[in-house]
Amino acid sequence: MSSETSKPGVKRREFLKVVGAGSATATMIGCSSERVEKLIPYFVSPDQTVPGVSTYYASTCRECASACGIIAETRDGRTIKLEGNPDHPVNRGALCAKGQAALQGLYNPDRYRTPMVRRGGKLEKTTWDDALKIFGDKLAEARRNPGGVAFINRHQSGGFPQLLNSWLAGMGMAPALSIDPDADTTAIAANLQTFGVAWPRYDFASTRLIISFGADFLDGWGASVPQQLDFADARARGANAPRFIYVGARRSLTGLNADDWIPAKPGSELAIVQMLSGASTPQQAAQASGVDVARLTALQTEFAAAKPALVLAAGGGPNGMELCLAANALNGTSGAVSIADAYRGFEGIDPVSHIRALGQRMQGGGVSMLMVHNVDPVYLMPKSSGFRAAMAKVPFKVSFSSIMDETSEMADLILPDNHSLESWGEAQAVTNTLSLQQPTMDPVFDTRAIADVLLAVSRTTGTPIATMPDYRSLMISRFPGGAAGLAAALPKGISSGSVQQPAGSKALPQPVAAANAGNGDFTLLVYPSPALGMGEGANKPWLQELPDPVTKIAWQTVAEIHPATARKLGVENGDHVIVETAAGKLSLPVYTYQGIREDVVAVAAGRGHADSAGRYAKAGSNAFDLLTYAEDRSGSIMLGSTRARVTKDGGHSRLVTTEGSARQHGRGIAQAVVVGQLGGTHEASGSEHAAEAAPQGSVSGEQKERALGEKAAAGEHGGEEGHPEFPGDASHEFLPGLRSPTAKDAQGDLGGPGTKSKEKGMYDPEHWSGMARRRWAMTIDLARCTGCSACVTACYAENNIPTVGADWQGPKVLPDRTGFGANITRSREMSWIRLERYFEGGEDGGADFETRFVPMLCQHCGNAPCEPVCPVYATYHAPDGLNVQVYNRCVGTRYCSNNCPYKVRYFNWFGYGEPARAQYAFPEPLNWQLNPDVTVRGKGVMEKCTFCVQRIREAENRAALEHRGVEPDEFTVACAEACPSRAITFGDAADERWTVAKLVNDERAYHVFEELNTYTAVVYLKKVNHPGAMTTSPVAAPEVH
């Protein structure tokens, strides 16, 4: 991060307009020197920005309530990348996939570009003056009956809700509903009741045992980024790490990270919690939950033994409130819940029952004017709640939505809000810490910040709520030290202080129990998709294309059922089944998943929006259509209580999945070690001993001494001299550490002492450029990796990777390969880094299986199979250890990919980067996000992970400008920077001062397919397993052949 400046440049917008087709849309199609191009200068040169050099603005992510700090990289007036803010107390430099994808909300082609007003039944563009006048008049009318006005606001902490409510109060209207579809309002209500805070910080590291009752704290349940950081830190503590048991009907991403899974009947979690609290016996719990007694007894004893233990529970079930309260009660005694540094952003969220009640009022005609801001209740409220019909009854509906959705489609007036990256604000991150939000660029379209609109309107309607012209000056006026203080604080992105949140506890409407839970021998489980949440992400191609961490499905909605259930129904993957509930029925393709109970069918929420919600959002089908509307005691909607019938349907559609085989077939790609084996020796990946010795967590002495012998042979570095004599020998035990600290091996004798310097060229370690003295390398710690896939989206953002799943991008050459994800059904996804999810054990479909996530990317082999086969030198080995792909030299023989054992090379089957084409992946203005430092690949060339070579070059350039060398850990690659579990480390392995140089010699280090002699630069650290008394699944590495 070179410079962090606070003040957004002047008139960058004009610059953008004219230079929109400039270097950022750089594509390698031909040599464009013939085309007449215009060079448009700034009118007034913006201070503090240098053309071609990035400026970094600290701001706040508003994609969820956690209020993570972000740093927006801005180049020539465009925000091109978001990173986590390292100084921020919440996310400490990490950023999840949703946060990364905020950029595609900013540049979304389906945003409203001007205010819209409904004339003659359809929405028309209009001017702000016109729109504001209409709004003012309507408000004036509405004020005669202020009771008939309702405002639904997207929940956000900070000063805005206060402003909004005082604005409403000024006109005698009721305070706004503050809705966050992703927040677990049941848990929040319980937390407020137990701890007095909405969302405490869970201190995973201090615990010995974590038990989660459906609480998916890694995939969107609460503050998932900091929770993931804490969890990964805790689990990386080797022998001191807590064991993790997941209880629930479906094994979510969080569940897959658990050591054990107890598949309890949906809604029966409470019984088990009561057992733990001693209120009931294992027998009773087993009775209720359908889990065998032995397992529950083991759980009880382990829980009793483990001090402190942390019990987490999520709402959504029929008795969610009771469950959460009971779980909190169990924690009350342990010190594992930290109230002091609670996440304050979750305060003041209203449960969905308020919207339902409002719907009933609208149905009765009691509402004359409805205002909605960035919430999509028409999509969120299940059909069975009848909200859409009720809303149609409202005479005048105003939407402040910045992007098309089902609700704004019904609106009479649309006053598009700025995106959060275009507007001012602040968020309450943690106690007494404000996370500041500033515009990172001028508005892309003709939109206005809602706060400024309210202020303006309040003046015209004669009820001024503040003297300030806009929200920024309001912030300054509130800020200690005024403008100067704010300017000083902005670069850090945080400041001390807090903003009074309006009390979220409005009178809770009487909850409605399930009118008709329906019947049928299945329970329908609707869960928020880890990537798309409750649907806000559906219009962002990055998130649609991101394979679900668990099912690996993209662009598609599937019905997840257990393989045994599928056999009973006589269906296989992709065959359609009809899921029918009292609320409705859907015909969905089947995905068989053994991490789910046999009597449960699970459907991910978030997809299947109406056509009006934009070109990407309509992929898949809408799970809410199946939900019978019901609320628990906290007023939150029940997601897991609907009964469903599942019957076979005729059709079949190919699953849009990136999954090939979910089993490793003993190939040792994802290796693991039992915690007991850590220290002293590393487990023998190749030998049967390990497989037997593993579960006991002990290592046979003979094995130990062999390992030690190897170590001795290996010498300190575990480098060349220690390399096995017969690398292909399957019985050989490989050694940790990077095989080739420099590129020597790849270049044969070129680097060796034998050859003359002029023959060595830049491969000469003595060459002035010193390139051959470097070895860019990476370690990936599988004990930390949770499979959340944030790295994937970060890579898309950094490297201009096209999304290929939109229905107009597919190859229309086979009838069954069209529609959304058509390219992906042909495995043509382009993600340079992918999360491979391998199951170990449980081949019988049982619950006892282990999951290993492996981020797989170009291994930058020191001895790369792809290099010698390329006929035109388009891929070759750079002296600094990079396996380089020269796009403009590539002719597209694809031989390199055939010869790549890791299959990490991706081919441009279509002109994804060419605006003229149907398959264009960056429709205006998505292309504004393209990274100018990275070539947009053209049709017919191969591409792959470059180790972010553009960042390496930038660091080198910066160092050269400052007349110094590149400092250790001075920069890192996009995936490592984003990773919310800090699993990825990048650096120069040939320089001992870099962190990676130490990590490659870790006792858990191994290379994938080392027996192929590829000398990879990516070193994996084995996963660490914590088997329990009941764990039967294989916990050591599979046999490597």
Add this chain to the structure above:
Amino acid sequence: MATMARPSRVKDEPRRPNIASADIQLPAVRDYEQVDREISATLHPTVAWFIGLGVAILFLIIGAAAWMYQIYTGLGVAGYNPPVMWGVYIITFVFWVGIGHAGTLISAILYLFRAGFRTTIYRCAEAMTVFAVMTAGLFPILHLGRPWKFFWLIPYPNWRYIWPQFKSPLVWDVFAILTYLTVSSTFLYIGLIPDIATLRDREKNPVRRRIFGVLSLGWRNSDREWRHFARAYLFLAAFSTPLVLSVHSVVSFDFAMALTPGWHTTIFPPYFVAGAIFSGIGMVFTIIIPLRKWFGLKHYVTINHLDAAAKLCLFTSLVVGCAYMTEWFVAWFSGNEFEKNFFANRIWGQWWWASAILYTCNMVLPLTLFKQSWRRNPTWLFILSFFINLGMWFERFVIVVPSLSHEFEPWQWAGYSPTWVDFAILAGSFGWFSMWFLLFIKQLPVIAISEVKEIVPPKLRQTHDHGIDSAGRHLEFEPSTPGEAD
């Protein structure tokens, strides 16, 4: 030139004709004049020929259109399904290169071995070689992501200090194919010179006469020309013989040099060469059997010749079958899990049907040729040749697709299904090949006039209504050739 064996009386049944000596006999050909007349008679276009040519060109147009569509839209319109990055195009490339080999084998190697039965079929086979290589040469370009940059594979001086990667088998391919095309077309042309001269002398049309004149390089049938011709022909035969082995070995390196399971084997070069010759002979049957029927050349391409070629076919089939079994054995014997797993998948996995076609067509069906009556039955040979072509195409399919779809990384295992674009271009390649061949057979003699003359008795002063053997003894005129049913 070649010494003639004693003619065997076909009439006396008890004595089976000794194929080895009888195969070079053309009892039904009486004199040179008849040879000139009958063979040059085949050059007159017929309606059927025009129809055939039209169909061929239609297929070519379809293929060309599909290719243009693919170039414009991108390779995605073809059936590629990563990790299967090579598909129908590479399969068809290897297929056509293979076809070529039989031609050179028959015309060059068998010439050196003095195998007389080649005399009447080698011209067809040689032409087939040239056109097959012309067809094969298209595919490496056709399957490129950016075909307009194909010339980067050719080493040419440039001021960017960039050369091709000479370690890459694909560059070796470029050299192999170009060499093969040059040598085989030269060989074909040299062999044609005396025949073109013959045509020139018989030609009435002044323009064609002029063209033939140029092409015959002013051949005057002098002893000196014949002496030099024989030398040059012998030399070229010797020169192209190693190519039969080298070219397809190089092609096999495209696979053998990769570490993909199923590709990374040392037996590929001999295995590919045998397969190539096998497929080539299959194609020779496909072409020559209809030709001899339509052109009424049964008494030139006698059943004995077919019989001998069938033996060669049988032999190569056995070699290929042996190679298949060696592959299985090595996969099992190596103890390499990747290999074992791969071969299990090849035979019992998702591609079992492809393997089944391959093994049936290439190993099982040719065994029928052990029986002489089948060998001497042109109808059966014709049908069998189709199975052989099919089987050899699927051999390449089984080598390319299952290997790639089932590699080291289980997460990336996938399937493959070609699209209409693949098939259109495949059909186009047959159209392209057929077009050239059809044009050839109506412009130039499909049977080497000069060489046939070498094995018919010297011409006497006046023509007789019956044949005369080398010793000048009178033979009964035999309208049909011995041993043939129809």
Add this chain to the structure above:
Amino acid sequence: MIKQRKWFAIPGFLTLAAAAAILSAYAGASSSQGNSPAQPVPFPHPMHVQTLKMNCVYCHFSANKSPDPGLPAMSTCMGCHTVVGTSKPGVQKLASFASKNQPVPWVRIHKVPEYVHFPHMRHVNAGVSCQTCHGNVQNMAQVSQQNSLNMGWCVNCHVGRSNPPFKARYDCATCHY
């Protein structure tokens, strides 16, 4: 015999010529070298550089600290030209743009393809003069592209064949990524 040779000599030569033409066209020999378009406002470099002794970096302000050399903002021009040379037609044209708050749409001359990354500051700080690549702009009444800017031309320096020889990387990924 002699007469007949031309029969295949002529087409032979034709094909050779065609092949050579195609190859040279493909081989990257194409370039916009010599391109000298008329600019919307005639900017006299000689006047500013030679007569007024202005440094290149005065207007191209980021050439020594960024990959992008930087174009002078309109405010930079008008800083002087609100008072200086207001009588000149060119300056009046400039002023008319400025009065309409429009930037001048300069026509781009020097351009490398988008798959080439050319960091100006590395070259400038290495002592490569602007003229090495851009020619003697200070003498050009109307700027024209003096060098081909083709890869071969770049590499020539990078491999140390220039005079004086520069030390520069010639690894592909130095510029292509």
